[in-house]
Amino acid sequence: MDALLRLEDVRKSFGTITAVDGISLSVARGEVLGFLGPNGAGKSTTMKMASGFLRPDGGRVEICGIDVWARPVEAKRRLGYLPEGAPLYDEMTVRGFLKFCGAVRGLFGPGLKRAMEEAAERTHLAPVWGQSIGTLSKGFRRRVGLAQAIMHKPDVLILDEPTDGLDPNQKQVVRSLIRDMAKDSAIIVSTHILEEVPAVCDRVVIIAQGRVVAEGAAEEIAARVPKGEEPSLEAAFRHLTTTGVPGDKGGRAAA
Amino acid sequence: MRAFMAIVRRELAGYFATPIAYVFIVIFVTLAGVFTFQVGNFFARGVADLAPFFLYLPWLLLVLAPAVAMRLWAEERNSGTIELLLTLPLRTTQAVVAKWLAGWLFLGVGLVATFGLWATVNWLGTPDNGVIALGYLAGWATGGVLLAAGAAMSALTRNQVIAYVLAAAVCFILMSMGTPLVQEVLAGALPAPVAEALLAISVPSHYAGVAQGVLTLADVVYWLSMTAFWLFVNVLVVEWKKAA
Numbered sequence: 001m002d003a004l005l006r007l008e009d010v011r012k013s014f015g016t017i018t019a020v021d022g023i024s025l026s027v028a029r030g031e032v033l034g035f036l037g038p039n040g041a042g043k044s045t046t047m048k049m050a051s052g053f054l055r056p057d058g059g060r061v062e063i064c065g066i067d068v069w070a071r072p073v074e075a076k077r078r079l080g081y082l083p084e085g086a087p088l089y090d091e092m093t094v095r096g097f098l099k100f101c102g103a104v105r106g107l108f109g110p111g112l113k114r115a116m117e118e119a120a121e122r123t124h125l126a127p128v129w130g131q132s133i134g135t136l137s138k139g140f141r142r143r144v145g146l147a148q149a150i151m152h153k154p155d156v157l158i159l160d161e162p163t164d165g166l167d168p169n170q171k172q173v174v175r176s177l178i179r180d181m182a183k184d185s186a187i188i189v190s191t192h193i194l195e196e197v198p199a200v201c202d203r204v205v206i207i208a209q210g211r212v213v214a215e216g217a218a219e220e221i222a223a224r225v226p227k228g229e230e231p232s233l234e235a236a237f238r239h240l241t242t243t244g245v246p247g248d249k250g251g252r253a254a255a
Numbered sequence: 256m257r258a259f260m261a262i263v264r265r266e267l268a269g270y271f272a273t274p275i276a277y278v279f280i281v282i283f284v285t286l287a288g289v290f291t292f293q294v295g296n297f298f299a300r301g302v303a304d305l306a307p308f309f310l311y312l313p314w315l316l317l318v319l320a321p322a323v324a325m326r327l328w329a330e331e332r333n334s335g336t337i338e339l340l341l342t343l344p345l346r347t348t349q350a351v352v353a354k355w356l357a358g359w360l361f362l363g364v365g366l367v368a369t370f371g372l373w374a375t376v377n378w379l380g381t382p383d384n385g386v387i388a389l390g391y392l393a394g395w396a397t398g399g400v401l402l403a404a405g406a407a408m409s410a411l412t413r414n415q416v417i418a419y420v421l422a423a424a425v426c427f428i429l430m431s432m433g434t435p436l437v438q439e440v441l442a443g444a445l446p447a448p449v450a451e452a453l454l455a456i457s458v459p460s461h462y463a464g465v466a467q468g469v470l471t472l473a474d475v476v477y478w479l480s481m482t483a484f485w486l487f488v489n490v491l492v493v494e495w496k497k498a499a
Contacts, residue, residue, distance in 0.1 A: 014498060051342045054497060076344040083342070087335030089265070091272040103261035104343045148339075 003028050003062075004078075004186035005156045010049050010059035012042075019045040021210035022059070027186040029155070032178060034201030034218070035190040038241050042210040043190045044084050047160045050188065051081040063156050077105065080154035080185075084161050086145030090134030094125055094144055097133060101148040119151035122177060139170035146174065150181055157187040163196060175200050194233050208241040258345045259353050266327070266357030280365050283319050287369045290315065303380025308372055309390040309466040313458060316398045317430055319365060321422035323358045324405025325415045328493065333413040341497070351489045355399075355406050355482075362398040366391055386468035393465035396478040397458055401426045403485035410492040433457030456481070 003026035012020040020042040027033045037043045048054040050061055052068035052075060061068040066075040089097055098119060102112045120126060123143040128136055133144060142162065149157060159178070163171040171193075178187060178200055189200060197204060198218045206214040206221065214221050218233055225235040270276040287308060291297055295307020331337035340350060376382045405422030412418050431437045432453045441450040454460055461477040464470075 012498075048338070051338075053338050053342050055494075073344045073346060076342060079342065079344075081339075081342045083335060083338040085335060087339055089269075089336055090334070091269060092265070096268075100261055100265050101343065104258040104345060106257060106344070108257060 004064050005050065005158075005188060006060075006062040007046070007050055008060040008062075010046065010056040010061060012045050012049060012054060012057050018210055020049065020056075023207060023210070023212055024059075025188075025205050025212070025215070027156070027188050029184070029186050030182060031203065032182045032187045032189060032201045034197045034204040035188055035207070036192065036194070036197065036204060036237065037190075037207040039192065041207050041241070043192075043207065044160055045210075046207070047084070047158055047188075047190055051079060051083075051158050052076055053081075053083075077152075078155040080149035080152065080157045082142075082145045082149045082159045082162055084190075085164075086142050088133045088141060088144055090132065092133055093130055094120075094128050094133060094136075094147075095130060097144065098147055098151060102151055105152045107152060115151045115153075119147040122150065122180070123147040124173065139166055142166060142170070142174065146177060150177075153184065155185055157181060157185045159187065159189045161190055161192075163191065163193060171196065194237055197233060206237060206240050213240045258343070259349050262340075262345070262350060262353035263357045263360075266354050267360055269326075270323075270357070270361050276361065279319060279322050280368050283315060283365050284368050284371070286315050286318070287312070287372065291372055303376045304382045305372055305376055305387050305390060306467075308369070309394065312390070312394045312466070313397055313430060313462055316362070316394065316401055317423065317426050320362065320398050320401035321405045321408075321419050321426055323361055323365075324402050324409050324422050325418040326409070327354045327358060327406045328410035328489075329412055329415045329418040332410075332496070333415075337493075337497070341493075347490050347493055348486075351406070351486055351493060355403055355486055355489070358402050358406065359395075359399050362402060363395055366395055366398075383468070389468050389470055390466045392470075393462050393474075396465075396474075397462050400458060400478060400481045400485065401429065403482045403489065404429060407485050407489040407492055410489055410496060429456075429458045431457075433459030433462075 005027040007023055007025050009022045009024050010020055011022055023042070023046055025033065035043060035046070045054065049056045052061065052072055055069060063075040064078045066078070068075045092100065095116070098116045099112065102115050107115050120129065123146050125140070125143055125147055128140050133141065136144065146162065149159070162178070163174050166174065175196060178189060181187060191197070201218060204216065204218050204221055205212055214224060221236050222233045223231045223236070225231055225239055229235050290311040291305070291308040295310065297307050300307070328337070331340060341347060373387060377384070404425045408421035408425055409418040411421060432441070438450065438454055441453055461474045465474050
């Protein structure tokens, strides 16, 4: 399988704090990778580096084989990104915002209009099409964020906590959208909501303290619990992220 | 280019999305009127020209340019949209220049809004409209320099009030370095070449002559290079602050 998104030994420190300490991963077309870890493990920093927003102190990020820092514009053309918390321009209408994002991505004329309509349809934005983003509910805001990320049909989709703070119905909409998008894209989804992992992700990477501690299919990881415990993703997550670090390369080797 | 223009349009529309832009323009035009007619002794001078307006214009821009600049990057950082903007397929330099251009066009709108002054002098007499046009050009170019410096300051913080204060402080330094009072102090405290260099990069030294109708190549080079310098600083600050 050809990896559309590849991170090679990326590192990032803020002052004396090491946020990401050599993470490598790859995602192929048609695959949804769940990127898990406790709060503060370095998930968002990794996502920011994967999207080309933050420059890693070391290592390499490639989108469709293009180095994000050597050829940023070309790489980002193939990327859809939903940052954590889905930040949006509140003063714009949904229509105006998608038009803006499409235009910056080089879409225009009938192509832009079609991309806007398709993205709105997939994310069910019709009821708020002409509304100011600042007046939208959290669920609609998240969907607007998703719509801008998918409107140009990117090869790589990076979603940072896409379902965080949504109600169960809204989560369901976002999950089915991700599954739908996975047919043509490589998707990485960061989350700490473990119950949605088996439903959405083909493969899982768990990090703690800036390092990969486990990688594999959800059921494989669920089996990695202390002796005598019932296999579950939650128990394995707790076990791996509290005892597997620091300096334990076993997790990565096992992956 | 399409991406660049999309950002210019969005930023420009952003100014007019809230009443603040109109408030800025009303304050600017009101102050322009007060300084021209009252403080500038327009009627006592008995000359139908805009010399009093152009005398005070850089100081009015010192108030307006930081107000226009403050939201450019501070707002993006505060709302987190900077992450969205800078992961779209464009270079940071493009975003920096596009935002500055939108602010500069907005300053242009502010200057156009003072057309009442121009209409008044043309109604009262027959001023040299060529000199007036050069005065407006000098004002707009000066505003561009101050705006670029202000935009770089805006990228330093997520708080727009702090951004305004920082921008106003830097603009004030750029302005005051060219005033006779500060020059006198600098000439006494610094070696002559340094004091002269500071005078040469100050805003007023490339404004006064043009506002009186004498435009030189040096002035144009100054505006272009100073604006480019501050936009370059802006790019550096945006890149540096992304990690913060």
